[in-house]
Amino acid sequence: MAPKEVLTSNDEILGQVLSALQSEDIPYTAILTALRPSRVVRDVSDLTPEKMGRQLLQKDEAPPPLRFPESGTPQILFWASNFSVAFNNTWHDLTNLTFGNNPPVNVNDSKWSPQASQLVLKYGNVNRSSLTIRFHIRNVLYNVSARHWFSLHLVEVIRGGGAPIRFNVTQITAPSNYSFSCAQVSSFPPSEALLVPDGRQDVKVMMADFQIQSYNVTGPRFSYASDCSGFFSPGIWMGLLTSLLLVAIFTYGLHMVMSLKTMDRFDDPKGPTISVPQTE
Incomplete structure (x- = not known):
């Protein structure tokens, strides 16, 4: 089933269960969890369970720091x-x-x-x-x-x-x-x-x-x-050194390729041998 259909089906089942409990006046507490809150309530002083309805669990803000x-x-x-x-x-x-x-x-x-x-x-x-x-x-x-x-x-x-x-x-x-x-x-x-x-x-x-x-x-x-964590962690140093090594190898190889030269004349096995006169 598609994710949308799965969520819709789950929501209908939850709605039926809560409706049955409310119709029978049965007290209950429902806790629904998720990966993250659907919304964050900053002020809950004037909220009642009726106003809250079905909401995901929410994480309160951290307590203030100790001060002197x-x-x-x-x-x-x-x-x-x-x-x-x-x-x-x-x-x-x-x-x-x-x-x-x-x-x-x-x-x-x-x-x-x-x-x-x-x-x-x-x-x-x-x-x-x-x-x-x-x-x-x-x-x-x-x-x-x-x-x-x-x-x-x-x-x-x-x-x-x-x-x-x-x-x-x-x-x-x-x-x-x-x-x-x-x-x-x-x-x-x-x-x-x-x-x-x-x-x-x-x-x-x-x-x-x-x-x-x-x-x-x-x-x-x-x-x-x-x-307290330094800017250059061991992982960053390893990456930098590896990159420098690869750049050095690439530069050396490119220099070797660019320095290759071809001969102006080639020997023909069927023709006369090329003689190069020596001059002093």
């Missing part, structure tokens, strides 16, 4: 779609405790200055213990580029009243008027980790879709992002 201070003009913005820490290979999800409207995390101990900033996240109860995570950020003027660059150089994890567990940070830097984003910032695997543990290995940190900005924040949204 919580009121007024923000100075630090932080966001991650998945923020988790592990103690002795036991993972604890901090995403819902950190982001959203009125999250329970406390950021009042955070600090900001033009030269250095510190984002402090305090959680009251994570696996029956308090948890504090500190992000240390520096803002430095580089004379070569004649501009300020900020860098996240240290992350500290403090559980309960114990000593801080430090992670040295690599490659998280961007111009001060930009934000920094990365698909994953974690302490594993060790060969590709952006968070390098300083000592203990029983604590791990993982942040997916990580983004942070500490300077030149103009509102509740991030500025243009400087991504």
